[in-house]
Amino acid sequence: xxxxxxxxxxxxxxxxxxxxxxxxxxxxxxxxxxxxxxxxxxxxxxxxxxxxxxxxxxxxxxxxxxxxxxxxxxxxxxxxxxxxxxxxxxxxxxxxxxxxxxxxxxxxxxxxxxxxxxxxxxxxxxxxxxxxxxxxxxxxxxxxxxxxxxxxxxxxxxxxxxxxxxxxxxxxxxxxxxxxxxxxxxxxxxxxxxxxxxxxxxxxxxxxxxxxxxxxxxxxxxxxxxxxxxxxxxxxxxxxxxxxxxxxxxxxxxxxxxxxxxxxxxxxxxxxxxxxxxxxxxxxxxxxxxxxxxxxxxxxxxxxxxxxxxxxxxxxxxxxxxxxxxxxxxxxxxxxxxxxxxxxxxxxxxxxxxxxxxxxxxxxxxxxxxxxxxxxxxxxxxxxxxxxxxxxxxxxxxxxxxxxxxxxxxxxxxxxxxxxxxxxxxxxxxxxxxxxxxxxxxxxxxxxxxxxxxxxxxxxxxxxxxxxxxxxxxxxxxxxxxxxxxxxxxxxxxxxxxxxxxxxxxxxxxxxxxxxxxxxxxxxxxxxxxxxxxxxxxxxxxxxxxxxxxxxxxxxxxxxxxxxxxxxxxxx
Numbered sequence: 001x002x003x004x005x006x007x008x009x010x011x012x013x014x015x016x017x018x019x020x021x022x023x024x025x026x027x028x029x030x031x032x033x034x035x036x037x038x039x040x041x042x043x044x045x046x047x048x049x050x051x052x053x054x055x056x057x058x059x060x061x062x063x064x065x066x067x068x069x070x071x072x073x074x075x076x077x078x079x080x081x082x083x084x085x086x087x088x089x090x091x092x093x094x095x096x097x098x099x100x101x102x103x104x105x106x107x108x109x110x111x112x113x114x115x116x117x118x119x120x121x122x123x124x125x126x127x128x129x130x131x132x133x134x135x136x137x138x139x140x141x142x143x144x145x146x147x148x149x150x151x152x153x154x155x156x157x158x159x160x161x162x163x164x165x166x167x168x169x170x171x172x173x174x175x176x177x178x179x180x181x182x183x184x185x186x187x188x189x190x191x192x193x194x195x196x197x198x199x200x201x202x203x204x205x206x207x208x209x210x211x212x213x214x215x216x217x218x219x220x221x222x223x224x225x226x227x228x229x230x231x232x233x234x235x236x237x238x239x240x241x242x243x244x245x246x247x248x249x250x251x252x253x254x255x256x257x258x259x260x261x262x263x264x265x266x267x268x269x270x271x272x273x274x275x276x277x278x279x280x281x282x283x284x285x286x287x288x289x290x291x292x293x294x295x296x297x298x299x300x301x302x303x304x305x306x307x308x309x310x311x312x313x314x315x316x317x318x319x320x321x322x323x324x325x326x327x328x329x330x331x332x333x334x335x336x337x338x339x340x341x342x343x344x345x346x347x348x349x350x351x352x353x354x355x356x357x358x359x360x361x362x363x364x365x366x367x368x369x370x371x372x373x374x375x376x377x378x379x380x381x382x383x384x385x386x387x388x389x390x391x392x393x394x395x396x397x398x399x400x401x402x403x404x405x406x407x408x409x410x411x412x413x414x415x416x417x418x419x420x421x422x423x424x425x426x427x428x429x430x431x432x433x434x435x436x437x438x439x440x441x442x443x444x445x446x447x448x449x450x451x452x453x454x455x456x457x458x459x460x461x462x463x464x465x466x467x468x469x470x471x472x473x474x475x476x477x478x479x480x481x482x483x484x485x486x487x488x489x490x491x492x493x494x495x496x497x498x499x500x501x502x503x504x505x506x507x508x509x510x511x512x513x514x515x516x517x518x519x520x521x522x523x524x525x526x527x528x529x530x531x532x533x534x535x536x537x538x539x540x541x542x543x544x545x546x547x548x549x550x551x552x553x554x555x556x557x558x559x560x561x562x563x564x565x566x567x568x569x570x571x572x
Contacts, residue, residue, distance in 0.1 A: 008274040011342070016406070018270060021500040025511025026354040027518035028362045029556070031369060032268055035521030035538060036553065037376045038204045042544075043552040045071055049212070049544040052108070056081060058224040060217050063118065066209050067108060072194040075134075075202075076105045077209040078114065080122050081217070089140055095174065096126070100213070104135035104206045106185065106193065124175070125182055134185040134196075135178045135206040139171040139214075142244065146170050146218065149233075153222035156229040164240045165303050165560035168524065168536045170214040172244025176203045198380045199265070200520065211243045211538050235546065240560045242539030245522070248532035250430040252512040253422065256448050259489060259496035260386075265519050266495035268379050272365045272372035277341045279368075287335040289367040293557065294329065297359065298322045300523075300557040308527040314355045321356040366556060386489040393473060394466035396484065399491050400458050406499045407451035408458060419505035422446040433509055433531060451501050453483055523558070 017023070029036065041047075053065035066077040079102045088097045101122045109117065113132075120127030124138055145167045152159040178200070180186035196202045215238055222230040255262045282290070301319050306312050325348075328334055334344055341364055348357045365372050400408070412418055421442045425432050434441050447453065457480055464473060474481050490496045501507065508530045517525070522535035540558025542551050 005280070005339075006278060008271065008278040011274040011277045012270050013273070015494045015497075016499065018266060019495060019497060019499045021498055021502075021507065021511045023354050023358070024498065024515040025508065026358045027269075027515050028359050029518055029521040029523060030269060030272065030362045031365055031372060031553065032272060032376050032379065033519055033521030034198065034200045034204050035208070035541075036556075037198060037373075038201055038208065039541060039547060039552045040373070040549075043547050043549045047544075049209075051216070052076065053114075054216070054220075056217070056220055058221070059083065060221045063114065064213060064216075065109060065114070066212060068205070068209070070195055073106075074108055075195060075205070076108050077206060077213070078103050078105055078109055078117050078121065079210070079213055080118060082122065084140070086143075089143075098122075098124075098138040098174070099141045100171065100210075101138045102135075102206065102210055102213075103129060103133045103137070104202055104209075105133050106190070106195070107132065127182075129183050131183075131185045131189055134190045134202045135176060136182060136184055137173050137176045137206055137210065139173045139210060139243070141171055142167050142169055149218045150222050150225070153219060153233065154226040154230050156226070156231050158231070158234050158237050161237065161240060162561040164237065167244075168240075168539055168560075169242045169244035170218060171210065172246060172534070173207065173210065174246055175250075176206060176245075178203050198376060199261070204520065207243050207245075207537050208541075208544070211241065211541075212544055214243070215241060215543065238543055239540055239555070240558070242536040242541075245535050245537055246528075246532060247513050247517060247535065248430075249432055249509055251516055252509050253431045253446065253448055255498065255512055255516055256450065256502070259486060260493055261380075263493035263496035264379050264381060267493075268375040269519075270495065272368075272375055273361050275371050276364050276368055277339075277345060279341060280338055282335045282340045286367040287340075290335065290363060291329055293363045293366055294322065294326055296557045296559060297363065298326060299559040303560060304524045306526040308529075311525065311527050314353065317353050318355050318359065321352045322359075325352075325356075325360075366553075369553065386492060387485045388488060389469060389471035389474070391470045391488070392466065393461050393464055393468050393470065396470060396487065397458065397461050397466070399487055400454060400461075403487070403490055403494075403497075404451075404454045404458075407454040410451055410455070410501050412452055412455060416505040417501060418452070418503050420503050420507060422448045422502075436503075447482070449503050450483075450486070450497065452503065454487075457483055 048069045050067045050069070051064070052067040053063060056062040056064065061081050061083055064079045064081070066079075068075050068077075079100055081100045084097055084099045089099070101124060103117060103121050105113070105117075117129070117133075120129060121136070124136060129136060145163070148163060149159045149170065178184060178187075178190070190196050190202055215233060219232050298319070301315060301322060304315050306315065334340065334347070337343070344360065344364070348360050352360075410417060415437065418436055421434050421436050423432055423434055423441050423444045423446055424430065431446065436442050460477065460480075461473075470484055474484070510527045510530050510533055513533050514525050517533075517535055520537070522537055523539060524536045526534040528534060540555035540560075542548075542555065
């Protein structure tokens with residue numbers, strides 16, 4: 001079939017397709033994910049890592065400082081490792097003690113800084129930090145795997161890859177705070193020196209350095225236990241460990257609270273996809289790279305396990321669809337001819353699940369780094385104020401009708417349409433989700449009910465004088481200023497709004513978490529309920545000492561066990 005020539009702009013998917021919660025909850029990591037972008041930058045700019053301080057006892061308890069030197073300045077991860085009794089180990093945000101606690105400090109700490117941080121960082125939220133610290137984090141051991149790896153190394157042999165694959169990390173973080181929280185450096189100050197310039201770059205570096213610490217930690221303890229026979233981790237085993245993370249509702253409102261920034265993330269991703277779709281042909285090297293990645297995806301997904309029945313069913317279907325497409329690739333030559341990526345996208349939309357469609361989009365852009373990587377620099381532009389007080393109410397109504405028709409179509413008289421309410425917990429000041437008809441607290445509801453509020457505002461606007469200005473209307477109704485500003489922003493940022501009712505009974509908050517975490521670069525999402533999930537970060541990535549430009553992107557879709565690699569070969 002001859003495909004018509006279209007520009008990348010013409011090939012952008014419409015927000016009505018992209019910005020649905022279920023599709024957003026099917027996103028996978030891409031070349032533009034923040035972890036991927038960070039490692040490319042580290043390699044390109046030749047950042048250097050040194051262990052400035054490594055004062056740990058035989059059990060691995062003590063203080064470490066990892067210093068990162070870059071062309072525009074330095075930063076340091078300061079960490080504190082301590083003994084934690086089993087009954088004190090808790091991955092929930094309400095925990096008060098952890099195996100290890102960390103902060104990322106701008107510049108290099110002196111002795112006074114370390115003492116100040118030692119008194120405060122292990123307390124996390126209860127401590128006090130300064131504007132020199134830009135990230136605060138903590139982590140707990142995956143105890144059985146941690147001890148297994150130490151024992152293996154102490155006995156002089158490598159841990160089994162399949163045992164590593166079953167868990168995937170030695171430690172898991174339970175929070176990575178930044179941007180002014182608990183007295184940390186705010187984002188403008190963190191970005192001011194030029195060391196960090198992209199979304200969550202400081203946080204992603206912190207997690208990468210925590211991974212380095214966990215690997216150094218098991219080697220250190222093993223060497224203390226058996227100094228004459230202990231070995232270090234082999235490169236493959238070392239790369240196979242990521243950092244685990246437990247993420248709950250605290251992260252969910254971010255995408256709603258930052259519509260302009262969210263638009264930039266999605267727009268960059270969709271632009272990357274559209275640029276590839278616009279290519280009239282796929283060169284042999286690009287076809288080979290895609291087919292190799294498709295085979296690797298078969299193995300990667302075979303190692304993706306979850307106890308969540310909904311996600312497990314999606315994984316099972318994804319495995320079947322990957323095998324089906326692999327066969328079609330071998331039999332039909334799908335990537336030859338004109339506009340092959342458009343044809344592949346059309347086939348996926350007709351035959352495959354959203355999980356598969358979005359994975360294919362990630363794989364499609366992978367061979368085209370030179371075409372898409374520069375989009376990473378568009379993802380952190382500040383949200384420009386968008387507010388026109390002179391706009392007439394008639395024009396504002398038209399704006400709502402054009403961009404929020406989906407919200408106007410919802411029926412909020414149905415009980416299930418207002419099943420949930422979002423609120424902030426008093427104890428931890430973290431967002432939570434309540435059930436309106438069963439739990440108290442709806443009077444403390446956060447303003448995340450965008451669709452419902454749009455309906456209410458629209459009713460008031462249509463009852464007012466259509467020639468009246470927004471400014472005059474707000475003198476009577478100041479509570480609508482926030483929403484009217486948002487409406488005017490969304491008119492210029494089409495990917496800013498999630499086009500679903502976030503109060504509805506069928507709303508799955510875990511889809512919000514998955515969407516945001518995909519932009520981080522997380523893999524192997526393991527929902528533990530519809531309100532929190534476990535993930536793995538940096539699994540398969542080169543460690544700092546071996547990171548080079550030629551391998552900074554070579555860790556996409558990591559495959560850990562030999563069995564999974566054989567499965568990929570069998571698809572040959």
